[in-house]
Every structure is written in structure tokens, then in C-alpha cells.
Amino acid sequence: MFKRIVPTAIAAAVGVIVLTGYLLPRGLPAYPVFAFLRDRLIQWAAIVAALAFILGFFNVLRVHLRRITRGKSNALYSSLLIITALISLALTLIGLTAPLFHTAETATLRQTLVTASNWWFQYVLSPLQASAAALIAFTLTLAGFRLLRGRKTTRERLLAVLFLLAAVIVLIGTLPPLFGPVAGPLGYLKNLVMNVLTTAGVRGLLIGVALGTLLMGLRVITGLDRPYSDS
Amino acid sequence: MSGLITSGHVLGVLIAAFAIWLLLRLLFRVLPARLQTQTRPLPVFSRLPKELGYSAENGTPLHFGMGLGRLGSERTLASLAAMETLNNLAAAAAAYGTPPIVTVGDPTLLPVAEDTLRWAYKRRGTPERYNPTLVRYLADQPVIYAAAAADIVRHENVYGNVLIGSFDEEISLVTHAAESNGLPQSAACDRPQGLSALYPAVGHLAIGEEMFAGLAQLTRLPHHLVSLPVQDILRFLVAVMILLAALRIL
Numbered sequence: 001m002f003k004r005i006v007p008t009a010i011a012a013a014v015g016v017i018v019l020t021g022y023l024l025p026r027g028l029p030a031y032p033v034f035a036f037l038r039d040r041l042i043q044w045a046a047i048v049a050a051l052a053f054i055l056g057f058f059n060v061l062r063v064h065l066r067r068i069t070r071g072k073s074n075a076l077y078s079s080l081l082i083i084t085a086l087i088s089l090a091l092t093l094i095g096l097t098a099p100l101f102h103t104a105e106t107a108t109l110r111q112t113l114v115t116a117s118n119w120w121f122q123y124v125l126s127p128l129q130a131s132a133a134a135l136i137a138f139t140l141t142l143a144g145f146r147l148l149r150g151r152k153t154t155r156e157r158l159l160a161v162l163f164l165l166a167a168v169i170v171l172i173g174t175l176p177p178l179f180g181p182v183a184g185p186l187g188y189l190k191n192l193v194m195n196v197l198t199t200a201g202v203r204g205l206l207i208g209v210a211l212g213t214l215l216m217g218l219r220v221i222t223g224l225d226r227p228y229s230d231s
Numbered sequence: 232m233s234g235l236i237t238s239g240h241v242l243g244v245l246i247a248a249f250a251i252w253l254l255l256r257l258l259f260r261v262l263p264a265r266l267q268t269q270t271r272p273l274p275v276f277s278r279l280p281k282e283l284g285y286s287a288e289n290g291t292p293l294h295f296g297m298g299l300g301r302l303g304s305e306r307t308l309a310s311l312a313a314m315e316t317l318n319n320l321a322a323a324a325a326a327y328g329t330p331p332i333v334t335v336g337d338p339t340l341l342p343v344a345e346d347t348l349r350w351a352y353k354r355r356g357t358p359e360r361y362n363p364t365l366v367r368y369l370a371d372q373p374v375i376y377a378a379a380a381a382d383i384v385r386h387e388n389v390y391g392n393v394l395i396g397s398f399d400e401e402i403s404l405v406t407h408a409a410e411s412n413g414l415p416q417s418a419a420c421d422r423p424q425g426l427s428a429l430y431p432a433v434g435h436l437a438i439g440e441e442m443f444a445g446l447a448q449l450t451r452l453p454h455h456l457v458s459l460p461v462q463d464i465l466r467f468l469v470a471v472m473i474l475l476a477a478l479r480i481l
Contacts, residue, residue, distance in 0.1 A: 019245075023238040045303050049339050056338030056368035063364045074386060132378045136400060139407040143431040146410065150434060163430065202423045205439040209421045211465050212443035213308040215458040218249055220311065224454045227314040228343060 008223040014041055015221035060085060088125070091117040166193050244465075252461045259457055270459065274435040275417040276316070276445030279393065282415070283320055286390035287327035294389040295320075296380055296405065297344065298396030298420075299336035299373050306397040309421045310340055312442050313396035317344060319449050321351035325360075331393070332383060333366045336376035341368045377401035381408035394418040394433075395442065398425035406432035419445060 021038025024031045064078035072078075095117030147164060151157045173190025219225040286293045295317060300310030317333065324330035325348070333344050344366045352361040369379035384392055385408040392409035394402060398420050409416050410432060418429045419437035429436055437445050440462065447455035 023242045023245075025238060049301070049303055052338035052341065053371075056341055056371075059338075059341055059366075059368045063367050066364050074382075129372060129374055132404070133374045133401070135378075136374070136403055139403040140400065140428060140431075142407060143403055143410075143428070147431040160431075205423060205426075207469055208440035208462070208466065209309075211462045211469075212312075212421075212440035212458075214244070214248055214465075215252065215462055216308045216312060216443055218245070218252065219454060219458065220308075222249075225311070225315065227311045227318065227347075 004226070007228055008226055011226075011228060012221055012223045015217075017041060019221070057085070057089070088120065091120050166197070169193050248461060248465060251464055252457060255460055256454065256457045259453065270444060270448045270456075273437055273441055273445040273448055275393075275395075275419050275437040275441075276449045278417065278435065279316070279320060279449065280323060282391055282393065282417075283323050283327065283331070286331075287329045289390050290329060291388050291390040292329050293331040294380070294384050294387075294392050294409075295331040295333045296392070296394040296396070296398075296402075297333060297335045297340055298394065298398045298402075298425075299371070299376060300340070300397035301337040301371075302339040302343075306421075309397040309442065310337075312446050313419075314340070314343055314347065315446055316395050316449060318347050321347050322354065324348070325351040325355045325357070328360075330362075330365055332387065332389065334369050334376075334380050334383060335366065336369060336373065337371055338368050341366060373399050373401045374404075377404040380405045384408040384414065385412060389414065392416040392433075394420070394429070396420070397422055398429070400424045400428040403428040403432065 017034065018038050018041055021034040024034050061082060064082050067078040068075045068082075091113070094113040144164060144167060147160045148157060151160045169186070169189050170193055173186045173193075216225065220227070282293060297310060297313045297317070298306075300306030300313070302310065317331075320331070330348060333348070335341055335344055345363065348365055349358070349361050352358050367383075370376045381404045383389070384405055392405065392414050394405065394416075395418065398418075399422060402418075402420075402425050406416060406418075406429065416433040417435035418433045419442040420426050420429055421439055421442055426436070426438055443462075444459055447459055
């Protein structure tokens with residue numbers, strides 16, 4: 001019982017304090033107290049979240065070391081991942097801590113290591129990320145081509161056709177005006193789809209999500225939902 | 232706060248929501264079951280326990296992607312909804328012996344997801360069978376998360392692909408990998424960017440607030456089920472206010 005009550009009480013109390021800190025009118029005498037507590041609790045949460053990155057790093061090492069020790073098929077890639085992770089960690093730490101070791105003797109070494117750290121991010125990590133991102137256009141296009149295949153009922157097929165039609169109209173309507181007399185109506189259709197239909201749909205979706213989020217937040221603050229506890 | 236919406240408005244909405252919720256909760260205690268909340272079927276959630284069972288029969292795990300939502304951001308509650316879904320599956324997962332591979336895109340979700348599965352094994356009396364590498368933090372960059380999750384789906388012999396949480400369009404990398412392997416897929420997402428990538432690819436999709444409704448369907452807990460009509464009432468009020476504002480009455 002103790003293990004259930006304490007986390008719930010802490011979560012509820014912190015939630016109420018932070019919420020009150022945001023919603024209390026500034027003119028009230030209690031506002032400075034709640035604002036101070038709000039800022040302090042948010043700072044602590046940010047520190048805990050930063051520590052979570054260390055947990056995440058060790059989780060990555062653990063998963064991939066296990067693959068290597070068990071001789072799984074992707075052990076080579078896991079080895080490469082661990083090596084590059086450790087190199088990235090070392091270079092980042094050096095780049096961040098270099099200003100602390102400010103002596104004349106270490107100036108050249110320090111500059112070299114900071115340059116290596118920046119080079120690693122600029123010419124290795126960023127291009128790799130951009131390459132992975134470049135694949136998204138292809139996977140989305142392939143998904144569009146496959147869209148009608150998996151739809152069995154008439155309603156599903158109709159919705160799929162409308163989805164594809166909207167995508168085609170927006171894509172073609174976004175192109176430079178190459179289509180002569182068709183350019184005007186295409187541009188109008190594209191604006192209609194983007195500014196009216198899509199905006200209305202997205203706003204409705206976001207209102208629904210906001211209300212769902214609101215109710216879930218209330219349940220977490222009041223302790224009815226306890227995703228952090230053993231129950 | 233912006234000039235139009237003040238903290239008083241927000242507080243009013245919160246109080247109204249809570250008051251309506253409390254009223255309905257008390258009302259549902261006395262109403263017969265047939266008059267209480269009935270949810271339409273949401274296959275993403277109603278099929279989840281079965282999918283877990285099929286994966287156990289097959290001897291291969293499900294991939295359960297919880298996405299990029301970080302605790303402490305605007306995506307927190309979508310991630311908590313995903314966590315609650317995992318919580319409801321954890322007991323069955325521990326019993327079957329083929330628990331899902333859970334991937335998270337933010338390290339703040341990692342300890343909570345690990346504890347969810349670990350407690351399930353502990354409640355079963357088999358804590359030694361918990362495998363800490365079941366929950367994997369992949370990356371906090373969306374593209375890198377998607378690429379790493381796609382690798383898991385493609386190469387780790389998973390039975391199916393379940394994505395519940397907050398995703399962006401990069402998730403198409405994961406769905407493409409699953410589709411290439413002919414895996415069944417289902418997803419629930421709260422963001423339009425992710426939904427546009429998921430809709431063409433997955434067999435079952437829960438859109439936006441259906442993620443929260445599906446959770447109610449899965450858990451059948453009274454405080455979840457009561458929240459659904461509260462959302463409907465508030466949505467109706469919002470729609471009326473928008474209409475009145477558009478007609479320049481408000």
C-alpha cells in the first residue's frame with residue numbers, strides 16, 4: 001500500500017502545484033510562492049530527464065553487447081554501433097569540457113579535439129541522419145502506391161481514392177505553373193484542399209486530441225491513472 | 232497566456248471538465264449497464280490481446296513502438312496512453328513467455344516501460360524471467376528512431392508491428408519495413424503528420440482521440456469509460472462556441 005500511495009501522492013501534489021503556478025492570477029498574494037515552486041519543480045524534472053539520457057545510453061550498450069556476446073547475425077553492426085557511440089561520447093565530452101582545461105600547453109591539442117568533435121557531427125552524424133530522412137519520400141510514395149491493395153470494402157476504397165486524389169492535387173498544385181490554362185483551377189483546388197478541407201480536418205482532430213489529453217491529464221493528477229506505479 | 236485566452240478560461244474548462252466527469256461517474260453508478268458508455272469497436276485495441284496470443288503461438292514477439300513522446304512535453308499524455316496500453320498487455324505478455332519488443336524514442340519513457348514489464352513478471356512470481364533488453368531506447372531523433380525500429384522489424388523475426396503513441400511522418404520507414412516482410416500492422420497516433428504516413432500502410436488505425444477511447448475499450452475501467460461521454464459533451468460545447476463565433480454572436 002505504501003508503494004502505491006507515496007508515488008501517487010507525489011505525482012498528484014506536483015501536478016496540482018505546477019498547474020496552480022500557471023493558472024493563478026498574478027495579482028494574488030500566493031502567486032509568487034506557486035510560481036517559485038512551479039519553476040523549481042520544472043527544473044528538477046528537466047534534470048531528471050537529462051539523467052534519463054544516461055540510462056538510455058547504457059540501455060543501448062546493454063542491448064548491443066548482448067547481441068555481440070550471443071553471436072547474433074547483426075553482431076558486426078552492433079559492434080560498429082558501440083564503437084561509434086563511444087567515439088561520439090568521447091568527442092562530445094572533449095568538445096564540451098575543453099574550455100575547462102585552458103592552459104598554454106594544451107591549447108593545440110584542445111583545438112584539435114574540438115575541431116574533431118565538430119567535424120564528427122558535421123560530416124558524419126548529420127549526413128547519416130539526412131540520408132535516412134531522404135528515404136522517407138520513397139517510403140511514403142510506395143505506401144501511396146500500395147494504398148488501394150489492402151482495402152477490401154467499398155467505403156475503405158472510396159476513402160483511399162479520396163486520400164490519393166487529395167495528395168495528387170496538392171502535389172501537382174504545388175509545382176511551378178507549367179500547365180497553362182489548367183494552372184489556375186489546379187492552384188484553386190490545391191488551396192481549397194489545403195486551406196479549407198485539410199485545415200478543418202486537422203483542427204477537428206486536434207480539438208479531439210486536446211480533449212482526450214485534458215481528461216487523461218485530469219485522471220493522472222487525481223491519481224486515477226497511475227502509469228508510473230505498480231498497479 | 233495569449234490576450235484572448237486567459238488563465239481564468241483554462242481554469243474554467245478544467246473545472247467544468249472535472250465537474251462533468253464527476254457527475255457522470257456518480258450517475259453511472261446507478262444507471263443499468265445497457266445505458267452506460269458503449270464504445271464502437273476499435274480493432275487496434277480490441278485485437279491487441281489476440282495479436283499477443285498469436286505471436287505467442289508463433290513463438291515470435293510483437294514489436295510495440297511507443298514513439299517519440301517525451302515525458303514533460305506536449306506529447307506526454309499520448310505517451311502515457313501508450314504506456315497504459317502496454318500496462319494492460321504486460322500481464323498476458325509475461326504469462327505467454329513471448330513478450331513484445333518495446334521501443335521508445337525518448338529515454339524518459341525507458342524506465343517507466345521497463346518497470347511496467349518487470350512488475351508484470353514480479354506479479355506472476357517469475358521476476359528472474361524478465362529480460363531487461365526487451366525495452367530498447369533507440370534514439371531521440373525521429374528519423375534515427377524510425378530507422379532503428381525499421382531494422383528491428385525487418386531483421387528480428389517479429390510477428391507483427393504495433394505502433395501506439397506520438398509519431399511523425401518518419402514512421403513510414405517502420406511501416407515500409409513491416410510491409411516488406413508481410414507483417415500485420417496496427418497503429419494509434421495523435422499527430423496529423425504521423426497519421427498521414429500511417430493511413431496508407433497499416434491495416435487498423437486509431438485516429439487522434441480514438442487512442443484514448445481505445446484505452447477505455449481495452450481496460451473497461453469505469454473512470455476511463457466515463458471520460459468518453461465527457462469528451463463528447465465538451466466537444467459539442469466547443470463546436471457550438473465555434474459556430475456562434477463564426478456567426479458573430481459570441
